[in-house]
Amino acid sequence: xxxxxxxxxxxxxxxxxxxxxxxxxxxxxxxxxxxxxxxxxxxxxxxxxxxxxxxxxxxxxxxxxxxxxxxxxxxxxxxxxxxxxxxxxxxxxxxxxxxxxxxxxxxxxxxxxxxxxxxxxxxxxxxxxxxxxxxxxxxxxxxxxxxxxxxxxxxxxxxxxxxxxxxxxxxxxxxxxxxxxxxxxxxxxxxxxxxxxxxxxxxxxxxxxxxxxxxxxxxxxxxxxxxxxxxxxxxxxxxxxxxxxxxxxxxx
Amino acid sequence: xxxxxxxxxxxxxxxxxxxxxxxxxxxxxxxxxxxxxxxxxxxxxxxxxxxxxxxxxxxxxxxxxxxxxxxxxxxxxxxxxxxxxxxxxxxxxxxxxxxxxxxxxxxxxxxxxxxxxxxxxxxxxxxxxxxxxxxxxxxxxxxxxxxxxxxxxxxxxxxxxxxxxxxxxxxxxxxxxxxxxxxxxxxxxxxxxxxxxxxxxxxxxxxxxxxxxxxxxxxxxxxxxxxxxxxxxxxxxxxxxxxxxxxxxxxxxxxxxxxxxxxxxxxxxxxxxxxxxxxxxxxxxxxxxxxxxxxxxxxxxxxxxxxxxxxxxxxxxxxxxxxxxxxxxxxxxxxxxxxxxxxxxxxxxxxxxxxxxxxxxxxxxxxxxxxxxxxxxxxxxxxxxxxxxxxxxxxxxxxxxxxxxxxxxxxxxxxxxxxxxxxxxxxxxxxxxxxxxxxxxxxxxxxxxxxxxxxxxxxxxxxxxxxxxxxxxxxxxxxxxxxxxxxxxxxxxxxxxxxxxxxxxxxxxxxxxxxxxxxxxxxxxxxxxxxxxxxxxxxxxx
Numbered sequence: 009x010x011x012x013x014x015x016x017x018x019x020x021x022x023x024x025x026x027x028x029x030x031x032x033x034x035x036x037x038x039x040x041x042x043x044x045x046x047x048x049x050x051x052x053x054x055x056x057x058x059x060x061x062x063x064x065x066x067x068x069x070x071x072x073x074x075x076x077x078x079x080x081x082x083x084x085x086x087x088x089x090x091x092x093x094x095x096x097x098x099x100x101x102x103x104x105x106x107x108x109x110x111x112x113x114x115x116x117x118x119x120x121x122x123x124x125x126x127x128x129x130x131x132x133x134x135x136x137x138x139x140x141x142x143x144x145x146x147x148x149x150x151x152x153x154x155x156x157x158x159x160x161x162x163x164x165x166x167x168x169x170x171x172x173x174x175x176x177x178x179x180x181x182x183x184x185x186x187x188x189x190x191x192x193x194x195x196x197x198x199x200x201x202x203x204x205x206x207x208x209x210x211x212x213x214x215x216x217x218x219x220x221x222x223x224x225x226x227x228x229x230x231x232x233x234x235x236x237x238x239x240x241x242x243x244x245x246x247x248x249x250x251x252x253x254x255x256x257x258x259x260x
Numbered sequence: 261x262x263x264x265x266x267x268x269x270x271x272x273x274x275x276x277x278x279x280x281x282x283x284x285x286x287x288x289x290x291x292x293x294x295x296x297x298x299x300x301x302x303x304x305x306x307x308x309x310x311x312x313x314x315x316x317x318x319x320x321x322x323x324x325x326x327x328x329x330x331x332x333x334x335x336x337x338x339x340x341x342x343x344x345x346x347x348x349x350x351x352x353x354x355x356x357x358x359x360x361x362x363x364x365x366x367x368x369x370x371x372x373x374x375x376x377x378x379x380x381x382x383x384x385x386x387x388x389x390x391x392x393x394x395x396x397x398x399x400x401x402x403x404x405x406x407x408x409x410x411x412x413x414x415x416x417x418x419x420x421x422x423x424x425x426x427x428x429x430x431x432x433x434x435x436x437x438x439x440x441x442x443x444x445x446x447x448x449x450x451x452x453x454x455x456x457x458x459x460x461x462x463x464x465x466x467x468x469x470x471x472x473x474x475x476x477x478x479x480x481x482x483x484x485x486x487x488x489x490x491x492x493x494x495x496x497x498x499x500x501x502x503x504x505x506x507x508x509x510x511x512x513x514x515x516x517x518x519x520x521x522x523x524x525x526x527x528x529x530x531x532x533x534x535x536x537x538x539x540x541x542x543x544x545x546x547x548x549x550x551x552x553x554x555x556x557x558x559x560x561x562x563x564x565x566x567x568x569x570x571x572x573x574x575x576x577x578x579x580x581x582x583x584x585x586x587x588x589x590x591x592x593x594x595x596x597x598x599x600x601x602x603x604x605x606x607x608x609x610x611x612x613x614x615x616x617x618x619x620x621x622x623x624x625x626x627x628x629x630x631x632x633x634x635x636x637x638x639x640x641x642x643x644x645x646x647x648x649x650x651x652x653x654x655x656x657x658x659x660x661x662x663x664x665x666x667x668x669x670x671x672x673x674x675x676x677x678x679x680x681x682x683x684x685x686x687x688x689x690x691x692x693x694x695x696x697x698x699x700x701x702x703x704x705x706x707x708x709x710x711x712x713x714x715x716x717x718x719x720x721x722x723x724x725x726x727x728x729x730x731x732x733x734x735x736x737x738x739x740x741x742x743x744x745x746x747x748x749x750x751x752x753x754x755x756x757x758x759x760x761x762x763x764x765x766x767x768x769x770x771x772x773x774x775x776x777x778x779x780x781x782x783x784x785x786x787x788x789x790x791x792x793x794x795x796x797x798x799x800x801x802x
Contacts, residue, residue: 071776071778072800073778073779073780074776074779075801077802078802102725103693103724104689104723105694106683107722107724109683110722115682116680121669121678122676136665140661141661142662142665195776195778
């Protein structure tokens with residue numbers, strides 16, 4: 009079957025441009041500009057030029073730790089600079105303050121909420137969105153929430169002017185969701201491959217590759233590693249004063 | 261001078277019933293056993309004022325009769341006066357059941373008499389009182405007009421009260437021209453006569469008042485009133501038509517002075533009511549409740565009173581102590597806030613969350629007999645500052661909404677569950693990130709570390725996530741394993757510190773990549789003991 013490709017009609021022919029008309033191939037025009045993510049490739053693929061304001065965004069990383077938070081770091085730092093508050097609801101581990109401070113997020117404006125049940129997580133997320141006091145709300149709900157609960161969060165997000173991010177397992181991409189933006193994250197050749205599963209406007213067929221997430225490697229590596237970040241393994245056979253067993257333990 | 265008189269005709273009944281609606285007919289009896297007030301259910305059964313209690317019980321077998329509680333009535337009047345002080349500082353009490361406000365100086369601030377009257381009516385209804393209001397240039401004229409406006413022959417659903425029955429007997433005609441507004445009390449709508457008396461009309465209006473308004477005035481005893489009635493006098497106008505020296509000789513100068521004061525010919529200074537320093541109010545629940553919603557209903561009356569008291573003092577509170585009194589025990593429900601506030605709706609929201617979490621525990625199994633609200637630490641709280649330009653309002657967060665969000669989350673999830681973060685001046689990674697109060701960033705009192713300034717950050721990359729407990733990793737062929745062999749990307753960063761307390765660490769930190777391509781922060785423990793040496797996973801670079 010032949011692939012059907014959408015092409016813009018040649019200039020001067022076809023339907024003239026008009027703000028009320030949407031052509032099939034273009035991104036939706038958003039009422040509010042989005043918050044720039046800091047990665048040009050991603051901003052070009054998102055309607056509004058950034059993360060959608062007053063709407064729900066779902067992020068589904070293939071594994072924990074491939075860079076899902078660093079993807080948001082730029083937007084969160086920009087919001088914190090403007091004096092807006094951030095709320096993190098039910099994070100899976102402890103947020104580490106020096107790392108957040110190094111990323112530019114002002115710690116005084118961050119709120120971390122620990123919940124015990126999924127109901128509490130959803131309630132807290134809804135309250136944070138409805139209060140209209142936060143610039144961004146990040147939530148890690150337990151897997152297994154359904155469409156109605158997501159719809160409630162979407163409605164709560166629409167009433168506020170916050171960015172709302174939900175982190176869900178990759179299996180959730182099979183379910184329907186009312187979120188306006190759904191991204192699947194995976195690693196690819198050392199960078200991050202962002203598959204836009206859902207966005208307002210024309211669908212995106214190929215993933216967006218973000219080559220580097222701004223991750224700088226520590227400079228305290230030893231002299232041999234200064235040139236290239238080659239792996240340095242300290243072999244356990246290297247003698248070190250602390251490795252030696254104290255004689256008392258051997259004698260006992 | 262514009263005096264607003266608030267008269268609470270149902271006060272003996274409402275001190276019992278404003279907290280909960282009564283499931284059974286309810287009546288209040290005086291010390292001799294005669295009914296002085298009853299609610300709508302009892303009135304429908306035919307119970308009227310003046311009936312003996314046994315006769316009333318014969319009419320309604322399930323009638324609940326309580327003796328009158330003058331102490332609670334006085335406390336209620338004081339509570340209303342404290343609440344009404346937010347409209348004007350010139351508040352005075354007219355016991356047993358009235359409050360007088362001089363609002364001449366407040367008309368400009370509140371935008372006219374209509375706004376003040378509307379606010380008074382809605383506030384009194386929120387607090388559970390049915391009230392009549394009247395406006396006049398002198399306090400006595402206002403108080404008497406409010407007294408008389410209680411019941412008119414046209415109002416059929418009016419329950420029976422002392423003044424109402426007497427005035428209905430004294431004058432058969434409806435009182436003065438007035439504009440009627442209903443103040444919905446919980447016991448049926450009572451028409452509230454609100455009228456503004458201009459000074460020229462004052463004389464005419466006072467003249468039309470019936471003689472019964474003089475009952476209870478100090479210095480004029482019942483014998484004098486009986487004597488006047490015996491003379492065929494029914495209204496104050498007729499009293500004023502009598503020769504003044506004769507009235508002074510037979511009934512005392514005080515009667516004439518009172519009439520002069522009501523018409524404005526003599527000054528009538530009133531002692532202003534002084535606001536108490538602390539707030540304490542309670543509602544007795546004659547029908548014991550166990551439902552959290554019903555408790556919230558009663559508590560909301562008191563929270564409105566608290567909000568008015570705080571507005572009168574231009575203050576806010578950060579801690580409210582709500583006490584639920586059972587038969588043998590007392591349950592304390594403290595409500596704490598991050599920032600001082602005087603928003604009664606916000607208080608009610610926080611209390612609802614607390615009561616909901618209490619309802620799951622055993623404390624509410626016992627029925628609650630009374631509920632009290634007290635607030636001791638009153639802090640000055642200025643009003644909100646509004647922005648001058650329109651676009652300021654669009655982008656700006658409503659002031660206080662961040663604190664309200666924190667309080668709301670804490671009310672339901674607990675104070676320990678909602679915290680902020682602060683970075684401490686520590687090389688040990690597990691101690692470098694501490695929880696703190698969200699808005700100010702001050703570390704919690706249990707943490708002794710100093711706060712790290714924003715500029716002095718640790719060298720080397722730090723992960724966004726830190727595991728609560730470092731997870732030991734298997735080591736195969738001198739390569740650490742976590743879901744597969746880990747590839748070390750960068751390191752080592754050696755951290756050896758903490759020899760001065762029990763938390764000494766000696767670790768080499770590495771950045772590693774797992775087979776699923778996620779970046780991890782692992783370390784190799786260099787302590788001498790075998791059980792602890794080895795590789796651990798400490799953080800995840802998200």
